Amino acid sequence: QVQLVESGGGFVQAGGSLRLSCAASGSIFSTNVMRWYRQAPGKQRELVAGITSGGNTNYADSVKGRFTISRDNARNTVALQMNVLKPEDTAVYYCYLLNALGRTFWGQGTQVTVSA
Secondary structure, X not given: OEEEEEEOOEEEEOOOXXXXXXXXXXXXXXXXXXXXXXXXXXXXXXXEEEEEOOOOEEEOHHHOOOEEEEEEOOOOEEEEEEOOOOXXXXXXXXXXXXXXOOOEEEOOXXXXXXXX
């Protein structure tokens, strides 16, 4: 089993920054993919950014140039630095892990609210 615990959400004005963190514990395995998803009210959950254990990253077009995903393999953590936040970034942000056995795990989510 894997546990994912997010932190760092909150309320910020448009143009501001927030940093989300996710700590993973349990049967993580050294080879895995970690991602951030988000879900706004009334919308489907969408991929925000992902990073492999080797450091390869990918981003949704809507956040490219504003968000940066990073990870610390030694500490089993992943972070999402969010800059130039927009009201449309308001959502619950979820940490996700895909381990080497193909199993997926989700965190409980953290709310990000961006005011205009």
